[in-house]
Amino acid sequence: xxxxxxxxxxxxxxxxxxxxxxxxxxxxxxxxxxxxxxxxxxxxxxxxxxxxxxxxxxxxxxxxxxxxxxxxxxxxxxxxxxxxxxxxxxxxxxxxxxxxxxxxxxxxxxxxxxxxxxxxxxxxxxxxxxxxxxxxxxxxxxxxxxxxxxxxxxxxxxxxxxxxxxxxxxxxxxxxxxxxxxxxxxxxxxxxxxxxxxxxxxxxxxxxxxxxxxxxxxxxxxxxxxxxxxxxxxxxxxxxxxxxxxxxxxxxxxxxxxxxxxxxxxxxxxxxxxxxxxxxxxxxxxxxxxx
Numbered sequence: 001x002x003x004x005x006x007x008x009x010x011x012x013x014x015x016x017x018x019x020x021x022x023x024x025x026x027x028x029x030x031x032x033x034x035x036x037x038x039x040x041x042x043x044x045x046x047x048x049x050x051x052x053x054x055x056x057x058x059x060x061x062x063x064x065x066x067x068x069x070x071x072x073x074x075x076x077x078x079x080x081x082x083x084x085x086x087x088x089x090x091x092x093x094x095x096x097x098x099x100x101x102x103x104x105x106x107x108x109x110x111x112x113x114x115x116x117x118x119x120x121x122x123x124x125x126x127x128x129x130x131x132x133x134x135x136x137x138x139x140x141x142x143x144x145x146x147x148x149x150x151x152x153x154x155x156x157x158x159x160x161x162x163x164x165x166x167x168x169x170x171x172x173x174x175x176x177x178x179x180x181x182x183x184x185x186x187x188x189x190x191x192x193x194x195x196x197x198x199x200x201x202x203x204x205x206x207x208x209x210x211x212x213x214x215x216x217x218x219x220x221x222x223x224x225x226x227x228x229x230x231x232x233x234x235x236x237x238x239x240x241x242x243x244x245x246x247x248x249x250x251x252x253x254x255x256x257x258x259x260x261x262x263x264x265x266x267x268x269x270x271x272x273x274x275x276x277x278x279x280x281x282x283x284x285x286x287x288x289x290x291x
Contacts, residue, residue, distance in 0.1 A: 074113025180285030
């Protein structure tokens, strides 16, 4: 199929893009990489009256230090995150996650802002934003606002963005000291959508895990932070027994769907197995010893 007819505008500024969005009352769509939007247009799952191309808008393509954290422009491509020395130095778990995004051709075009706004439950970037406590910065007719990642996703393919709101950048705060990480994903073939994935960070102090983060995707309508399990694991060494218990708790905490690729029961099983792996990897990378 081919998309319905639409107008096209290459915006020269954020203000121009916002003005067009506001003028068309929900009938306009932003296009950047187009890796998710164009297939939806071709299948006529979306039929906007106008596409607003933001690729020529200056200042939206950057990876810059923000204290010990990072500020990442909305037009930054997946491959840039994957290959950035600065990202690898400060957030190696993010670099690892990017290697699992589709195929290289898609990573060369897909943008961080587009992936977050598309909010696919099986996409890596929304889960990483949640895991890393990112803040998503937007602009609209009334100015700018900052939205914590935990408040950004409100359903499958759905966010809290307003009709005239444009994501401009993502800010990621620094990880704590002595922080290890783990990332695991299962798909039928390399480059396919993930059936499930998990990521974790663990900070070590005096032999104990002082800050644990655990996120999952593919097991609900949105990416999920396992905050109860994080609290349960913090304050003591991560042992084989405590990791096993945490992984068992995940089974009851997730509510995956069944589809052509995997049953809900299989996704629960994957969530449990992947949780064990990422917590173990994060603990070891932080310098924790096996117990």
